[in-house]
Amino acid sequence: MPRPLRSAAFALLLAAVLPLPAGAQLPPQSQAAAQSNRIVAVINGEVVSRADIVGRARLFALNAGIAVAPEVLDRLTPQVTRLLIDERLRLQEVQRRRIPVADSDVADAVKELEQRNNLPEGALSQQLRQVGVQPRVLYDQIRTQIGWARLLRQQLGPTAIPSDAEVQETIRAAAARTGQPEYLLSEIFVPLDDPRNEAEVNRFTEEVIRQLRAGIPFPVAATQFSQSQTALQGGDLGWTRKEDLDPAVAAVAERMPPGAVSNAIKVPGGFQIVALRQKRESGRDLATLISVRQAYFPFAGTLDPNNPTQQQRDQVEKAQRLATSARSCDAVEAAARSAGGNERAADPGQIRLETVNPPPLRAMLAGLSPGKPSQPILMPDGVLVMMVCSREQRNLAELTPDQAKQQMLRDRIELLSRQLQRDLRRRAVIEMRN
Incomplete structure (x- = not known):
């Protein structure tokens, strides 16, 4: 595939x-x-x-x-x-x-x-x-x-372009909601059209939950199984306030830890399964943003720690020399170009430190001073040297004027799109064939 x-x-x-x-x-x-x-x-x-x-x-x-x-x-x-x-x-x-x-x-x-x-x-x-x-x-x-x-x-x-006064009013309204809880949720909705089929629908939702907890990515499962229109976006509900959720779902979301998948929740028209990706207070989302450079030295074959090949030893030595000599992110980027490790980009872009996995890698990056290379990181298929170029704290939930303007414009476009689509459907002659 x-x-x-x-x-x-x-x-x-x-x-x-x-x-x-x-x-x-x-x-x-x-x-x-x-x-x-x-x-x-x-x-x-x-x-x-x-x-x-x-x-x-x-x-x-x-x-x-x-x-x-x-x-x-x-x-x-x-x-x-x-x-x-x-x-x-x-x-x-x-x-x-x-x-x-x-x-x-x-x-x-x-x-x-x-x-x-x-x-x-x-x-x-x-x-x-x-x-x-x-x-x-x-x-x-x-x-x-x-x-x-x-x-x-x-x-x-x-x-359609919002005026400065409208933008400022939107920013004031967002500030007034500061401190209220918000949830980044994904959903799978399974309809129940006939109450006589509730036992069968329950068995189906239990199988979906079992697959999710066995490791199937939630967006894939939502696309396959959900009957909500959000299935087209992998079940993504975006950042949502408690008031915007069904009361039963809101009660579950309040108690869930990030990363958890709920049991099936009875809602009007069927059952809803939700995954809580993140939780924050409205207007407050403090994040540590870092930029990094990384040089990857690939192995010709999978590493056997007890019997490394000469090529693998050579690659580790190159990584060790870089970890000892590099004094800038430019030096790491230059080493990445000469190493030929195209599997990993030299500049992966800005990264939110709190989302880095696995945790040992997150801890290593958190303790790395800008401009200082890491020790070589040994992996089955190669060895990696990383350097933090910059680190800053930012409130990601703080609404800027440009963000407010873009958000208002998107909302107006989406509202008009839905209105026109409803009008087209109402006027259309649609014949369904079995």
């Missing part, structure tokens, strides 16, 4: 495999063709077929880096169907308003995706084809995203 792609353009890529209608008797090739052409929905006269949904399934697998089993995809059918209908409605509206989206705009977006994921030009299309996805599946989605963003900007106009 090709490695997952990291991009916002892939955040909404979900799909489902729909079952063959009962009673169909076709040879394998004809059966596959019939399934591919089967109509799932008709939106204002335009068809969404099973082939469209299968394409999204494979695209999701590429993005998530997981195998997508048919039984898992069946549970995603309602979300995926709604997603594809909403996208088709958006594209129809973009075309109705004659908002241009040129092929060159799509090509530029694809090029940016490739650059962001360190892929050579043309590699994205090749990856898609390798997993059976026609590149047009992605290109059509990108075209819709570009057109919808232009439509929203056109609708909002210059008056």
Whole structure:
């Protein structure tokens, strides 16, 4: 499986495999063709077929880096169907308003995706084809995203930019909430449509919780199992106040330690499983931010501590010389370039010290004075030398004027997007096919 792609353009890529209608008797090739052409929905006269949904399934697998089993995809059918209908409605509206989206705009977006994921030009299309996805599946989605963003900007106009007075009022309101608890949560929502099925739904949620506690990443499980729209973002609820949660969920979140996964919580319409990622007081999120440089000296093979090879000894000696001689981050960065250890970036960017794992590495970085190299850190596949370049304390929850302006603009865009989407759905003629 090709490695997952990291991009916002892939955040909404979900799909489902729909079952063959009962009673169909076709040879394998004809059966596959019939399934591919089967109509799932008709939106204002335009068809969404099973082939469209299968394409999204494979695209999701590429993005998530997981195998997508048919039984898992069946549970995603309602979300995926709604997603594809909403996208088709958006594209129809973009075309109705004659908002241009040129092929060159799509090509530029694809090029940016490739650059962001360190892929050579043309590699994205090749990856898609390798997993059976026609590149047009992605290109059509990108075209819709570009057109919808232009439509929203056109609708909002210059008056959407918040005034200085509005920005200051937002900052004052945020300051007034200082000290109130906030929770960074992820959710999995499992609906209960019929009370007679409660025992079966309970068994399902218990299995999901078991898999989570066995180590399956919460975003992957949320994407597979949740029936909330947040599943499209891996279940991410963002920073949430107690007042914004269901009372039963809020009561659990107050007692949970960061990193914990709850049991299933009964809420209106079903059950909710939540993971608490972080906890903070509103307006107070003191963090230690560090910048580092690291030089990685790779081993040709896995290290046997009792019988190191000559190449491994040589690499350790190079790391020891660097740890003794380096006096600046520039020196560590230069050593990283000459070491050829491309598996680890010389500059990993700004790091929040409190989130560094494993704990021994966090403790080592916390005790390292800026400009002083670490002792060589021995690993099975290489040896690492690190240096802290800068360290600062910052209140990450403090709202700056620029952040306030961007937040207000995002909220206005999101509100308008939802209003337009609701209007499009209300006016649309949507026919669902079984």
